[in-house]
Amino acid sequence: MLMSSDIFLQFCVAGVTYGIIYGVVAIGFTIIYNTTGIINFAQGEFLMIGGMTAVTLQRYVSLPLAILGAVAITMLAGAAIEVLFIRWLHRPSVLRMIIITIGVSIVIREIALHLWDEKSHALPHFTGDSVSALTVAGAKISPQVLWVIGVCGAMVLLLGLFFRATPLGRQMRACASNRDAARLCGINTRNMVTLSFVLSAGMGALAGCVVSPITYVQYDSGTALAIKGFTAAILGGLGSTAGAAAGGLILGLLESFGVWVLPAAYKDAVAIAVMLGVLFLRPSGIFGNAEAARLREF
Amino acid sequence: MAGGGRGLGFTAGLAVAVVTIQVAASSAHKVFYLTQLTMSAYAMLIVLGLALLMGYAGQASMGQAGFFAIGGYTAAFLTTFDLAPHRGSVVVSLLGRMHLLLTRADGSGGSITHVHPWAAALFAIVLAAAIAWLVAGPVFRLRGHYLAMATLGFGIIVHRIFLGSSLFGAADGISDVPALALLPGFAITGRAASRVSNYYAAWGVVLLTLWMLSNLIDSRIGRALRAIHGSENAAAAVGIPIARFKTQVFVLAASLAAVAGVLLTHFNGGIGPSDASVMKSVRFVAIVAVGGMANLRGALAMGTVLTFLSLRGYFGTFDDLVFGGILLAMMLFAPEGIVGGQLWQRLKSANPLKVR
Numbered sequence: 001m002l003m004s005s006d007i008f009l010q011f012c013v014a015g016v017t018y019g020i021i022y023g024v025v026a027i028g029f030t031i032i033y034n035t036t037g038i039i040n041f042a043q044g045e046f047l048m049i050g051g052m053t054a055v056t057l058q059r060y061v062s063l064p065l066a067i068l069g070a071v072a073i074t075m076l077a078g079a080a081i082e083v084l085f086i087r088w089l090h091r092p093s094v095l096r097m098i099i100i101t102i103g104v105s106i107v108i109r110e111i112a113l114h115l116w117d118e119k120s121h122a123l124p125h126f127t128g129d130s131v132s133a134l135t136v137a138g139a140k141i142s143p144q145v146l147w148v149i150g151v152c153g154a155m156v157l158l159l160g161l162f163f164r165a166t167p168l169g170r171q172m173r174a175c176a177s178n179r180d181a182a183r184l185c186g187i188n189t190r191n192m193v194t195l196s197f198v199l200s201a202g203m204g205a206l207a208g209c210v211v212s213p214i215t216y217v218q219y220d221s222g223t224a225l226a227i228k229g230f231t232a233a234i235l236g237g238l239g240s241t242a243g244a245a246a247g248g249l250i251l252g253l254l255e256s257f258g259v260w261v262l263p264a265a266y267k268d269a270v271a272i273a274v275m276l277g278v279l280f281l282r283p284s285g286i287f288g289n290a291e292a293a294r295l296r297e298f
Numbered sequence: 299m300a301g302g303g304r305g306l307g308f309t310a311g312l313a314v315a316v317v318t319i320q321v322a323a324s325s326a327h328k329v330f331y332l333t334q335l336t337m338s339a340y341a342m343l344i345v346l347g348l349a350l351l352m353g354y355a356g357q358a359s360m361g362q363a364g365f366f367a368i369g370g371y372t373a374a375f376l377t378t379f380d381l382a383p384h385r386g387s388v389v390v391s392l393l394g395r396m397h398l399l400l401t402r403a404d405g406s407g408g409s410i411t412h413v414h415p416w417a418a419a420l421f422a423i424v425l426a427a428a429i430a431w432l433v434a435g436p437v438f439r440l441r442g443h444y445l446a447m448a449t450l451g452f453g454i455i456v457h458r459i460f461l462g463s464s465l466f467g468a469a470d471g472i473s474d475v476p477a478l479a480l481l482p483g484f485a486i487t488g489r490a491a492s493r494v495s496n497y498y499a500a501w502g503v504v505l506l507t508l509w510m511l512s513n514l515i516d517s518r519i520g521r522a523l524r525a526i527h528g529s530e531n532a533a534a535a536v537g538i539p540i541a542r543f544k545t546q547v548f549v550l551a552a553s554l555a556a557v558a559g560v561l562l563t564h565f566n567g568g569i570g571p572s573d574a575s576v577m578k579s580v581r582f583v584a585i586v587a588v589g590g591m592a593n594l595r596g597a598l599a600m601g602t603v604l605t606f607l608s609l610r611g612y613f614g615t616f617d618d619l620v621f622g623g624i625l626l627a628m629m630l631f632a633p634e635g636i637v638g639g640q641l642w643q644r645l646k647s648a649n650p651l652k653v654r
């Protein structure tokens with residue numbers, strides 16, 4: 001099958017749009033993993049909470065305020081999860097932590113089902129509506145796609161700046177590289193862990209809001225996002241923020257072009273195939289260091 | 299750990315309980331309870347296998363529903379797919395010569411020729427075991443988070459395959475699965491007339507499995523598995539072939555799940571894609587966690603109660619929330635389970651009447 005340049009571009013744009021969302025989820029995984037050594041299986045739920053809360057708030061207040069409120073509420077939820085389920089555990093085993101975060105994700109999902117409903121919801125398009133499109137080099141692009149790329153791209157850049165240039169960001173990085181040493185320097189590592197949950201919840205919520213006009217959001221949309229975000233995170237090498245972002249983009253493009261050769265029903269299978277491929281063939285990821293990964297406790 | 303004698307005592311006690319419940323249900327004219335208890339029994343086969351894998355070998359599997367579905371779907375497909383149009387093919391004529399084909403009347407007045415249910419059952423279980431063995435190689439090179447994610451991914455793929463392919467009935471699943479004849483005049487089937495005999499057959503299988511697994515745990519293999527759970531490096535250092543033991547337990551757990559899939563599919567007369575869903579797998583993990591990770595009897599007792607209540611619809615729309623909440627609460631407060639765990643010891647020692 002031949003592909004003309006405008007269709008090629010269309011696939012690219014779709015791939016980047018989804019990819020950047022996977023990247024944000026992957027970065028969320030990475031932030032929490034770095035400070036705690038935990039894979040938070042409830043990561044996808046942050047996007048769902050953000051999206052659903054914004055849809056509800058938007059009935060009462062303006063769109064920007066609704067998004068702001070949704071992000072704040074999701075950050076509180078992130079803090080609550082850490083304080084309630086993680087903070088007070090004394091040296092939990094990896095198996096125990098896995099099951100706890102899976103339990104948290106199920107409970108959040110079921111509460112969302114009863115709080116809202118089983119229907120899919122969406123915020124209105126930020127500019128224009130569902131049919132308005134910009135034409136770029138022959139490809140039709142919804143303005144919302146630009147919102148997604150712009151907001152998420154800015155978020156990732158700001159996060160990098162936060163980690164490099166602010167004292168708080170540096171403390172978090174210190175905590176990630178060596179928790180005991182960070183504690184000896186007087187950093188409150190427990191608070192850093194809470195902060196990492198708040199940060200990754202906030203990022204997830206904002207991503208969940210900007211993408212909801214395109215992908216819609218429902219009570220159980222977190223699971224698929226978590227699996228794809230995890231795939232992106234390990235694809236880029238677990239622990240690396242830049243790797244997570246790159247992994248997300250690669251996965252998004254692979255999925256997008258996968259639809260070209262596979263039936264659309266198997267779109268999700270691409271991500272799982274990539275995940276299993278990385279896990280079985282190169283658990284350290286394509287950018288990760290295989291030697292370092294072998295020493296780490298997964 | 300309990301010796302073989304106590305294990306036998308528990309098995310005997312359970313057998314008495316099984317008979318008592320049947321007599322009580324029958325005399326109270328509530329025989330329909332036995333249907334859900336039969337279904338719970340088959341689910342317990344999966345739970346027992348997973349308890350061995352998680353509790354004793356320390357390997358989490360979030361994909362047990364996948365093996366259940368492989369067993370169930372294979373049995374269902376082979377006993378409902380009409381081979382009459384394919385009589386000419388080598389495989390079908392070979393099956394016919396080996397007397398492995400069966401012709402029966404279908405629902406709409408015609409007749410279908412299919413693989414003999416026993417051959418289908420055997421093939422289904424062997425297939426699940428073979429897939430488990432193939433998957434075990436790469437999966438057990440992973441640990442912790444990666445192991446959990448890999449088994450989760452396996453479960454999702456199995457779910458998607460059954461959900462997506464029209465050969466397996468897509469979203470409808472496969473129905474009209476025939477009975478599995480056990481003895482002359484007795485078959486695994488959901489017909490109301492054979493409710494009591496099926497109840498005993500199911501619990502017989504469970505008791506037999508429990509007895510075999512208890513013996514396994516008390517044997518050299520069981521001690522090796524606990525050593526692996528404690529520390530893989532230490533176990534390897536004392537000469538335990540960890541990779542081989544992990545693979546064997548994984549294959550055993552998968553086979554038990556497949557046996558459950560085959561029997562439950564014949565009992566229910568069908569199977570659907572929701573039986574393969576990830577949430578089903580997580581439920582089994584929750585049950586094992588409630589029973590106490592390394593506690594077959596606890597898992598069996600708690601699992602039967604929870605599965606029965608769930609099947610009777612006591613949890614309503616909060617079904618998944620109940621299992622998720624239980625999973626969370628158990629892991630937070632009593633990671634060793636209620637029976638025999640720290641919490642239990644604390645409750646016991648808090649008893650003021652207890653003579654020290």
